[in-house]
Amino acid sequence: xxxxxxxxxxxxxxxxxxxxxxxxxxxxxxxxxxxxxxxxxxxxxxxxxxxxxxxxxxxxxxxxxxxxxxxxxxxxxxxxxxxxxxxxxxxxxxxxxxxxxxxxxxxxxxxxxxxxxxxxxxxxxxxxxxxxxxxxxxxxxxxxxxxxx
Amino acid sequence: xxxxxxxxxxxxxxxxxxxxxxxxxxxxxxxxxxxxxxxxxxxxxxxxxxxxxxxxxxxxxxxxxxxxxxxxxxxxxxxxxxxxxxxxxxxxxxxxxxxxxxxxxxxxxxxxxxxxxxxxxxxxxxxxxxxxxxxxxxxxxxxxxxxxxxxxxxxxxxxxxxxxxxxxxxxxxxxxxxxxxxxxxxxxxxxxxxxxxxxxxxxxxxxxxxxxxxxxxxxxxxxxxxxxxxxxxxxxxxxxxxxxxxxxxxxxxxxxxxxxxxxxxxxxxxxxxxxxxxxxxxxxxxxxxxxxxxxxxxxxxxxxxxxxxxxxxxxxxxxxxxxxxxxxxxxxxxxxxxxxxxxxxxxxxxxxxxxxxxxxxxxxxxxxxxxxxxxxxxxxxxxxxxxxxxxxxxxxxxxxxxxxxxxxxxxxxxxxxxxxxxxxxxxxxxxxxxxxxxxxxxxxxxxxxxxxxxxxxxxxxxxxxxxxxxxxxxxxxxxxxxxxxxxxxxxxxxxxxxxxxxxxxxxxxxxxxxxxxxxxxxxxxxxxxxxxxxxxxxxxxxxxxxxxxxxxxxxxxxxxxxxxxxxxxxxxxxxxxxxxxxxxxxxxxxxxxxxxxxxxxxxxxxxxxxxxxxxxxxxxxxxxxxxxxxxxxxxxxxxxxxxxxxxxxxxxxxxxxxxxxxxxxxxxxxxxxxxxxxxxxxxxxx
Numbered sequence: 001x002x003x004x005x006x007x008x009x010x011x012x013x014x015x016x017x018x019x020x021x022x023x024x025x026x027x028x029x030x031x032x033x034x035x036x037x038x039x040x041x042x043x044x045x046x047x048x049x050x051x052x053x054x055x056x057x058x059x060x061x062x063x064x065x066x067x068x069x070x071x072x073x074x075x076x077x078x079x080x081x082x083x084x085x086x087x088x089x090x091x092x093x094x095x096x097x098x099x100x101x102x103x104x105x106x107x108x109x110x111x112x113x114x115x116x117x118x119x120x121x122x123x124x125x126x127x128x129x130x131x132x133x134x135x136x137x138x139x140x141x142x143x144x145x146x147x148x149x
Numbered sequence: 150x151x152x153x154x155x156x157x158x159x160x161x162x163x164x165x166x167x168x169x170x171x172x173x174x175x176x177x178x179x180x181x182x183x184x185x186x187x188x189x190x191x192x193x194x195x196x197x198x199x200x201x202x203x204x205x206x207x208x209x210x211x212x213x214x215x216x217x218x219x220x221x222x223x224x225x226x227x228x229x230x231x232x233x234x235x236x237x238x239x240x241x242x243x244x245x246x247x248x249x250x251x252x253x254x255x256x257x258x259x260x261x262x263x264x265x266x267x268x269x270x271x272x273x274x275x276x277x278x279x280x281x282x283x284x285x286x287x288x289x290x291x292x293x294x295x296x297x298x299x300x301x302x303x304x305x306x307x308x309x310x311x312x313x314x315x316x317x318x319x320x321x322x323x324x325x326x327x328x329x330x331x332x333x334x335x336x337x338x339x340x341x342x343x344x345x346x347x348x349x350x351x352x353x354x355x356x357x358x359x360x361x362x363x364x365x366x367x368x369x370x371x372x373x374x375x376x377x378x379x380x381x382x383x384x385x386x387x388x389x390x391x392x393x394x395x396x397x398x399x400x401x402x403x404x405x406x407x408x409x410x411x412x413x414x415x416x417x418x419x420x421x422x423x424x425x426x427x428x429x430x431x432x433x434x435x436x437x438x439x440x441x442x443x444x445x446x447x448x449x450x451x452x453x454x455x456x457x458x459x460x461x462x463x464x465x466x467x468x469x470x471x472x473x474x475x476x477x478x479x480x481x482x483x484x485x486x487x488x489x490x491x492x493x494x495x496x497x498x499x500x501x502x503x504x505x506x507x508x509x510x511x512x513x514x515x516x517x518x519x520x521x522x523x524x525x526x527x528x529x530x531x532x533x534x535x536x537x538x539x540x541x542x543x544x545x546x547x548x549x550x551x552x553x554x555x556x557x558x559x560x561x562x563x564x565x566x567x568x569x570x571x572x573x574x575x576x577x578x579x580x581x582x583x584x585x586x587x588x589x590x591x592x593x594x595x596x597x598x599x600x601x602x603x604x605x606x607x608x609x610x611x612x613x614x615x616x617x618x619x620x621x622x623x624x625x626x627x628x629x630x631x632x633x634x635x636x637x638x639x640x641x642x643x644x645x646x647x648x649x650x651x652x653x654x655x656x657x658x659x660x661x662x663x664x665x666x667x668x669x670x671x672x673x674x675x676x677x678x679x680x681x682x683x684x685x686x687x688x689x690x691x692x693x694x695x696x697x698x699x700x701x702x703x704x705x706x707x708x709x710x711x712x713x714x715x716x717x718x719x720x721x722x723x724x725x726x727x728x729x730x731x732x733x734x735x736x737x738x739x740x741x742x743x744x745x746x747x748x749x750x751x752x753x754x755x756x757x758x759x760x761x762x763x764x765x766x767x768x769x770x771x772x773x774x775x776x777x778x779x780x781x782x783x784x785x786x787x788x789x790x791x792x793x794x795x796x797x798x799x800x801x802x803x804x805x806x807x808x809x810x811x812x813x814x815x816x817x818x819x820x821x822x823x824x825x826x827x828x829x830x831x832x833x834x835x
Contacts, residue, residue, distance in 0.1 A: 021807055028720045031576045032537055036720060044713045072758055077713035080807040 013134040016127055021082025034139065041135050044077055048086070048128055055093070055121055064110060067117050068097025083131050089124025093117055182260065182280040188273045190215040198280075203255040215278075219253050233262060240264040241273060251283050259283040316412040320396075322405055324349050324367055336414055338385035349410065352382045354389065365775045370396045370408060382412065391419035437495040444492035451488065455481045490626040494609055497633040504637055509546040509661055511587050512536050515575055518556050522563055529568050537576035541585055544661035550634050551659055554642070555589055557631040558655040562593040569594030569650060578658055581690045582683040586640065588658050594650035606644055607632045628655075635659060639694075641701070641726075689811065693725070696818050700726030703821055707732050707754040708739040708767065709783070714806075718754070721810055725817065735759045736767030743771055743778070752820055753780045755800065765798045772799045779820040783808060 006019055013022070029036050051074045058066040071093030078086040092102065096116040101107050176185055176194050182203060183196035195210040210218045220229040236249035244266060251259035260280040267275045309317050309330050316333035318326055325348050329341040337344075337352060344351075350363040357363065357380060370376040375397050382392040393413045399406050458478045466474060496502045519534050526532060562571045571593045578588035598606060609629040632642040639660030647654050705727055709715050715732050722730045731750070733739035736759050743750065753771070757764040768780055782795040782803040795803040804816050 024810060025717065028717070028724060031539070031578065040713060040716055043716065047711075047713055069760075073711060076711045076756075076806065080711075080714045080717050082807065 009138075012138045014130060016083060016085040016131040017134065018082035018084045021080070025081060038139055041081065041139070044081055044083075045132060047077060048074060048132075052121070052125055052128075059114070059118060059121065062110070062114055064097045064099060064113055064117070066097075068094050071095075071097055083128075085127040086124055086131060089120055089127055092120040093124065096120060176277075184210065184215070184278040184280075186215050186276040186278060188275070192218055193275070202280075202282075205255075236262070237264050237266075237276065240276075241266045244268055253280065314413070316410075318410055319399070320349050320408040320410055322407055324363065324408070327407060333412070336384075336390070336412060337382075343385065352412075354381050354383055357381075361775065361777070366394075366396055367408065368775055370398050371405070374398055379415065390414045390416040433498075437498045440491050441495035444488045444495070447488050448485070448492070451481065451485050455485065490630060493630045494626045497630060497637075498609075502633075502637060504547045504550060506545055506662075507548050508543045508664075509548045509551055510543050511551070511575060511589075511661070512540050512542075514548060514552050515555060515573060515589065518552060518559060519573055522559050525563055526571075527563075527567055530563070530566050531570050532563075533570055533572040535572065535574040537574075539577055540575060540587070541577075541661065541663070544585055544663060546659060546661040547638060550638060554631045554634050554638075554657055554659070555591075557627045558591050558642075558657065561627065562591045562595065562653070562655065566593045566595035566652065569652070571595075582686040583663055583690065585661050585663065586658050587661060588656060590654060590656040592647050592650075592652070592654045594647065594652040597646060597652050598644065603644060607642070631657065689814075692814055692818055695822065696814055697726035699821060701728050703727060703751040704729040704749055705731070705752050705754060706739060706742060706750045708734075708736055708759065708764065709754075709756045710734050710759040714756075718808065721808065721813065725810075725814060736762030736764055736770075740767050740770045743776060744774055747774070747776050747778075750778060752817070753778055754783055755780050756783050756806075757795070764800075765794070768799045781816055781820065 009017075009019055009023075013019075025037050025040060026034070051070050055067060055070050058070065071090045075087050075090035075094060078084075078090060095102055095104070096107075096113045099107050099110065099113050107113055173194060176183060177196055179196040180198045180201065181196065182198035183194075184192050184199065185194035186192050192210045192213050192215055195207050199205065199210065200207060216226075216230040216234065219233070220226045223229050233249050233252040236247050236252070240247035246263055246265045249262045249264060252262045253260045260282055263279045263281070265277040265279070266273060267277060309328075312330055312332045313335055314332055315330075316336040317330045318333050319328045321327050325346055326344050329339070329344055333344075334340055350358060353363050362378075362380070366376050366378060375395065377396075378394045380392060380394075381389045382394070383389050391414070393415050395411045397409045397411075399409055455478065458474060458481060462471070462474050462478065493502075515536065516534065519532060523532055559571070559573065571591065574590045574592070576588055577585050579586040607629050609626055628642075635642040635657040640658035642655070642657040645654045645656075646652075705722060707715075707718055707722070707730060709718055709732065715734070719730055719732060731742060733742055736755075738761075739753065739755065740762065743753070755764040755768060759767075762770075764782060768782075771778070771780065779802070780800045782800045783806050784795060784803050801820065802816055804812055
């Protein structure tokens with residue numbers, strides 16, 4: 001399929017996706033199918049959901065180090081897909097987990113950090129849901145296109 | 150009996166028989182084993198000591214030849230006599246006594262001989278041999294006696310000094326030359342005085358020096374105890390020789406004290422090898438030239454014969470005659486194909502192949518070939534054609550060669566598919582301002598290719614089907630020709646197994662130029678913009694082309710822990726033409742892959758933050774092992790300080806994540822584009 005134009009993409013995916021980066025992924029598809037990008041995006045969904053679960057557990061156990069690690073992990077893949085809001089949320093979790101403020105200065109109070117992580121985690125989950133809906137819509141719509149062709 | 154009284158030269162001795170008898174008696178009665186021997190080595194007297202200590206009879210000695218009496222019966226008599234005979238000669242020449250160490254053994258005890266030559270004026274009268282036991286020893290410890298007497302160090306030093314075919318020398322712990330043997334002098338041209346105290350890296354060439362080879366060798370040697378290497382080494386006069394070098398670390402009481410180095414000159418062997426290679430290349434060229442000439446010469450009469458045969462078939466023939474003429478015609482066609490194949494192959498091999506530029510209608514060519522091939526399908530096999538709608542109606546390229554490549558792989562697919570299907574798919578795999586890359590894929594459900602045979606698929610004169618079966622005819626040239634043609638047309642050819650249906654997928658790409666359409670460029674401004682854009686695009690395209698040309702020969706190791714990123718990164722690298730990409734999921738894995746095969750990879754892409762071992766630590770380890778491979782860090786977008794840290798930590802470059810293809814392209818070109826490569830490109834197809 002030919003790539004949809006930016007406006008169309010933005011209307012489907014919303015502002016949580018950096019189009020330049022995401023289009024780079026789309027361009028890796030073989031002409032005529034979205035097999036590769038689909039596998040990447042849906043692979044990411046799985047990874048994200050699993051990571052959120054592990055973050056919840058780590059939050060219960062007040063394991064800041066683990067939270068920072070998980071934040072960094074999901075930041076990597078979300079950045080690759082251009083999911084900027086999720087990426088930024090994950091970076092916050094990474095920082096707070098390292099007991100740092102967003103500007104990198106140290107924050108010695110572990111309880112403050114845990115509370116901030118909790119808040120950031122809620123926010124990132126909702127950002128994720130939004131982008132998940134957008135992406136699923138995008139791939140569904142694509143199927144329709146192909147059926148119609 | 151003292152020595153100073155033995156050499157007597159007085160008239161009294163000569164005249165007095167009584168004195169002479171007394172002397173004889175004294176000699177005979179001496180408890181020390183003593184032999185009196187005439188100048189012609191006849192034993193004249195043997196003392197009591199001989200009888201007592203050696204348990205031998207006087208008659209064994211008296212009147213006998215000295216050496217026969219002492220050593221007679223020993224299987225190695227001719228060796229046993231050597232030291233004593235020499236010592237006697239020396240004693241006579243010096244006119245003084247000489248010792249001969251352990252010259253005789255009786256009952257497991259070695260006896261040394263004191264040889265006293267007795268002269269009257271210039272006339273040798275007699276030799277007196279007195280024997281003393283060396284030290285009472287049992288036969289088991291005899292070896293030690295000799296060793297004590299000789300001093301091991303002294304012996305080995307002597308042995309090494311005299312070796313002429315090997316340079317054998319010692320280095321101190323830091324690699325300075327400490328000893329130097331005759332062989333080293335001959336081989337390397339430095340005298341002992343020249344070289345002792347100088348560093349062993351003196352023998353290496355500039356290239357090895359800048360690659361850090363000498364230090365690497367010492368490091369490896371310390372780690373593994375021993376290191377072996379072959380390479381060019383330089384003599385004092387600047388001439389070089391092909392050396393085989395073994396370095397061994399030397400420890401004394403557990404303390405490293407230096408290195409032993411043995412160098413052999415293998416120049417002759419090396420030159421022999423080079424001559425063989427040159428001869429092989431020459432013969433391959435002659436073979437190709439011969440094939441090209443022969444096939445060309447054969448083709449002309451072949452065409453004549455086939456045309457005549459076609460005419461013959463149109464005449465009135467009996468049924469038998471018709472059948473036979475048909476056989477002639479069919480066999481002739483097969484023969485012609487074989488000849489054409491050989492001709493193409495030899496032209497490709499010699500680089501005399503021309504590519505024409507004409508209009509290519511990809512869809513038309515593919516459909517037409519598929520239509521023809523349909524006639525040859527085995528019953529029950531069907532063919533499916535999928536043409537992407539955006540395929541260009543026409544573009545510039547070589548339509549005949551394109552057809553030839555496609556014909557070849559589809560012929561193979563049809564030939565080897567006995568049931569199921571053959572599917573042909575064509576699409577645009579890449580496109581830029583000036584060209585399309587067309588991907589054609591032929592998927593069959595035929596016999597497939599055995600895993601171990603894949604590497605031979607594209608080698609000339611190879612047919613994978615076992616020769617005993619003989620089910621399929623052909624020269625085994627088809628695929629190798631098709632692959633070379635695809636490369637001539639700016640593309641590639643490859644194989645992958647058809648996992649779904651147990652057959653093969655052969656694919657190839659070719660590059661076709663776009664036909665400039667002037668209508669689109671109406672306004673001058675747009676034109677200018679387009680021009681700049683297309684210049685940029687062209688520049689990018691040029692870089693991409695360069696990278697894609699060298700990528701298949703390059704191996705990349707990428708360390709990245711996130712599965713999603715791993716997949717994207719492999720895809721990006723594959724799309725840039727890399728076929729050999731290994732993914733390590735943490736730093737420790739990357740280090741172990743690299744240390745297991747240090748020369749396999751050309752470049753490392755290294756994520757920084759990874760579990761088990763991070764990218765910094767991994768880089769440090771890789772550098773500790775002395776591996777100079779380029780390492781490009783992939784740093785997360787947010788941690789800005791990382792970039793500088795990367796260079797400090799021994800990495801060569803960095804690229805921010807998420808990885809941008811164009812940036813990556815640039816970095817890869819910077820680190821992989823070596824001067825050798827650009828040289829080889831000038832020989833490539835134009």
